[in-house]
Amino acid sequence: MNENQIALQLFTLRNETEKDFTGTLERVAKLGYKGVEFAGYGGMSANELKQTLDYLGLKAASSHVALTLLETDLNQVIDFQQSIGNRHIVCPFLPPERRTKDSYVELISLFNDIGRKCKEAGITFSYHNHDFELVPFEDGRKPLDFIFEETNPDWVKTELDIYWLTRAGEDPVQWLKKLEGRTPLLHLKDMTTDEEQFFAELGTGGVDIESAIKQGDSQNVEWFIVEQDMSRRAPLESIDISINYLKQNIMK
DSSP, rough: OOOGGGEEEGGGGOOOOOOOOOHHHHHHHHHHHEEEEEETTTTOHHHHHHHHHHHHHHEEEEEOOOOOHHHHOOOOOOOOHHHHHEEEEEEEOGGGOSSSSHHHHHHHHHHHHOOOOOOHHHHHHEOOOOSGSOOOOSSOOOHHHHHHHSTTTTTTTEEEEHHHHHHHTHHHHHHHHHHHTTEEEEEEEOOOOOOOOEETTTTSSSSHHHHHHHHHHTTTTTTEEEOSSSSOOOOOHHHHHHHHHHHTOOOO
């Protein structure tokens, strides 16, 4: 990992961006993040956002885009991403009603279709996991395995989240190895070591951050993306702690 591969998922700063989107991006850049992963665009047009990113020296690392929008307006989504210089689109979440076995079967065709169209446009399409995809079906097969075993590896990639994998009792390194060649993005998160297993700043919890990054490096992860879903500190303080951990302990 080098400094140009570290991005921040802006969902971490959702309250800050709601109040001052551009000012928050500026704070992120000053802390040393080189990219941002979007979860909304602050009402900015693609041209306005691209100009802002260029001015601040930030890259569009990726965008989380709701599944419903990918289903109904994919061409516009792709046009926007191309305009801001982003090459990665991620489906971030499945609503509860789409987590049945039959729904996953339907998703395979949908993901393949979205991924094929994205690839034709020079963009990768990835799926971001939580822990519910690790709860086995009645036949013992895990939904996350099902997704990646049944989809086309050229069209459907992954943004593995090491917090949710760890919380589900899984080994992030083994999942990275299993999905080698399909992991352009990796979500870096830590987890408290108490029973609550709350979100933690990098280096302050029990997730094996270093091993995940080492494995990610070996298989050419493009962006290592810091996210903290919730924080007991001011979120800007949390992301400062996390990037300083990476600078002091990981960065080449």
